[in-house]
Amino acid sequence: MSTKCESEKLAPQHKSAFFSFIKSLATFKGDLASLTAPPFLLSPQSIVEYSAYWAEHPSLFVAPASEPNPEKRALLVLKWFLSTLKQQHSNKDDNGKRKKMKPLNPFLGELFIGKWEDEAGTTNLVAEQVSHHPPATACNIWNDKHGVRLQGHVAPKVYFSGTVHIDRKGYSLLHLDKYDEDYLITMPKIHVEGIMTGSLCPELSGTTYIRSSSGYTCQIDYICKGWVSGKRNSFFDIDTIPRTPLQVAPLELQHPLESRRAWQHVANAINRGDIFAVGHEKTKIENEQRGMRKREKAEGREFPRRYFSKAKVDPVAERLAEGMKGETSMRGEMDGHHGVWIWDEKKYRGIQDNLRNGIKSPTRTRFDSGVGGILLDMKDE
Numbered sequence: 001m002s003t004k005c006e007s008e009k010l011a012p013q014h015k016s017a018f019f020s021f022i023k024s025l026a027t028f029k030g031d032l033a034s035l036t037a038p039p040f041l042l043s044p045q046s047i048v049e050y051s052a053y054w055a056e057h058p059s060l061f062v063a064p065a066s067e068p069n070p071e072k073r074a075l076l077v078l079k080w081f082l083s084t085l086k087q088q089h090s091n092k093d094d095n096g097k098r099k100k101m102k103p104l105n106p107f108l109g110e111l112f113i114g115k116w117e118d119e120a121g122t123t124n125l126v127a128e129q130v131s132h133h134p135p136a137t138a139c140n141i142w143n144d145k146h147g148v149r150l151q152g153h154v155a156p157k158v159y160f161s162g163t164v165h166i167d168r169k170g171y172s173l174l175h176l177d178k179y180d181e182d183y184l185i186t187m188p189k190i191h192v193e194g195i196m197t198g199s200l201c202p203e204l205s206g207t208t209y210i211r212s213s214s215g216y217t218c219q220i221d222y223i224c225k226g227w228v229s230g231k232r233n234s235f236f237d238i239d240t241i242p243r244t245p246l247q248v249a250p251l252e253l254q255h256p257l258e259s260r261r262a263w264q265h266v267a268n269a270i271n272r273g274d275i276f277a278v279g280h281e282k283t284k285i286e287n288e289q290r291g292m293r294k295r296e297k298a299e300g301r302e303f304p305r306r307y308f309s310k311a312k313v314d315p316v317a318e319r320l321a322e323g324m325k326g327e328t329s330m331r332g333e334m335d336g337h338h339g340v341w342i343w344d345e346k347k348y349r350g351i352q353d354n355l356r357n358g359i360k361s362p363t364r365t366r367f368d369s370g371v372g373g374i375l376l377d378m379k380d381e
Contacts, residue, residue, distance in 0.1 A: 042278065044267035046104040046259045047156075048112045051127035051139035053088035054150060054172075056243040058120035062146035065176050074216035077174060077183050081210060083238045089190065089202045101192070101202075104263055107289045108132040108303055112259045114248040121145030125246070126348070128307050130341045131155070132289075136170065138308045138341040147177030153308075153341040154187055166190040173316055184211040184320035188222050211320045257306070306351070309344040 021041070055061045060080040067073045106129035116123040120143060127139040134155055142149035152172025159165055167189050174183040189206035204222040211217045248254075254261040262285065269277035296303055317340075 041102045042270050043101070043103045044263070044270040046106050046110065046112070046263055047135075048106040048110050048127050048129050048137050048259050050088065050103070051112060051137065051141070052114065052125060052246050053084050054139070055084075055116060055123050055125065055141050056087060056246075057083050057238070057241055058116045058118055058123045058143065058244050060238075060241065061123060061141070061150075062120045062143050062148045064174075065146040065148050065178055070179075070181075070212070070214040071216060073176070073179070073181070074183075074210075074212050074214065074218065077212070078210060078218050081185065081208070083241070085188075085204070086238060087243070089204060104266065105135065106132075106137065106259070107262070107285060108293075109257050109306065110259050110262060111255060111257045111306065113255075114246045116244045116246055118244045120244075126307050126343075128305060130305050130308050130310070131339070136339070136341065138343070140307070140343040148175070149177075150174045151343045152185070164192040171317055173314075179214075182213045182316050182320060184209070184317055188220070213320060305341075305344075305347075307344060307347055308341045309347070311340045311342045314340050314342065 057080070060076075060083050063080065064073045064076040067076055108129055108131070110129040112125070112127040114125045116125075122145070123141065123143040125139065125141050127137060130136050130138045130153065134157065136153055136155040138151075138153040140149065140151040150172055152170060154168050154170040154172075157167045157169070159167070168187040170187065172185045172187075174185060175181070186207075186209045188204045188208050190202050191205055193201050193203045206222060208220040208222075209217065210220075248260065249258075251261045251264060256262065260267070265281040266278060266285070269275075269281055292303065
C-alpha cells in the first residue's frame, strides 16, 4: 500500500519554537513520548481515545458476521481494517483543519468509555491505560447484536532517527461468534513526514498482518513517499460511508479516571493556547500520579486495573501466529516488554452489577481535574 501526506507549513510565528523542539528531539535519550511539545503541536486528546478509531464505521465492523463464505469474510475484515486507518492517521480533521500532532500521554488507569448506536445496533467501547512505563493501552469493542468483538493492546515507542518514528507493538483479536472465527491483527509503524520543513504529517510504514483461523492471511506492506515534502494519504474511498458519532457520558457523570473528565482543564487550556495553564494543569495530574506510585511501592502493592488483567500467554494469538509462514516476522510485531493484556469479563460484570445495585464509582477528588483522590476512594468501590 502506498501512502502519502497532504502538507501544510507551520505558521511563521511557530517556526522558532518548532525547530528548537526538533533539536531537543535529536539529543533526547529514551522514549520521546515523555517530552513536552510546544503548545501549537499539543492535541487536547489523549492517546487512550485512539481506540475509538477501530469502530467509527460500525456497519463495516460487523459486516463479516453476515457473510457465510470464509474468503469473502476475510476480505470484509480487510475492508473494515483499512477503514480504520484513514481518519486515525490523517493530519486534517473533518473540516479540513490541521490536527494537533502530539496527543496527551495517558496516566496509569486512564479510561475511555463510549458507544456507537446506528443501524448496526449498539457497539460498545472500553479502553484503559494498563501500563505507563512502558506505555500500553488495552481496549475491548463489541457488538452483541452481531456477535462481533475486538480486543487488543498496543504499546507505542517513540524515537528519533532522522525523523520521529512510532513503533507500535502489540496486536488485536477480532472474533466472530457465529463462525467461532478469530483474526489476529498487527499494527503498522508510523514516522512523521516533512519534519525538516515544518510540514508535519504521519506516514505509515512497515507491515500489517491479518491472520484468520479459517486459514486466510493478509499482508499489507506500507510504502512511503519520502521524508522531506510529504503528500496526502490515500486509501480506498470510504467517504460514501458516514462515520457514526461516538456517544460519551457527560463529564459530570464520568468516572474520575475517564479521560475527558481527567484532562478537561488541560484540554481547555490547549484550546485557548494558554501554555502556562497547560503546564499548571498537567503538573497537577503528573504529581498526583507520582505520589500514587510512591505510596503503592511503599505499601508493596500495584495499582489495580479496572477492566483488564495481565496474562502470561494468549493461546488464541499464539495459535494464529504459529500458523504464519513468516512466523518470526509476525512475532516481531507482537512482542514487547508491555506484557499481554486480556479483557476481564468478570471485572466488567462486577462493575455493571454494582451500577445496577446503586453502588456508584467515587466522585470525591482532591482537585477538580478528576484524578486526585482516586487512591483514597478506590477501596470503597
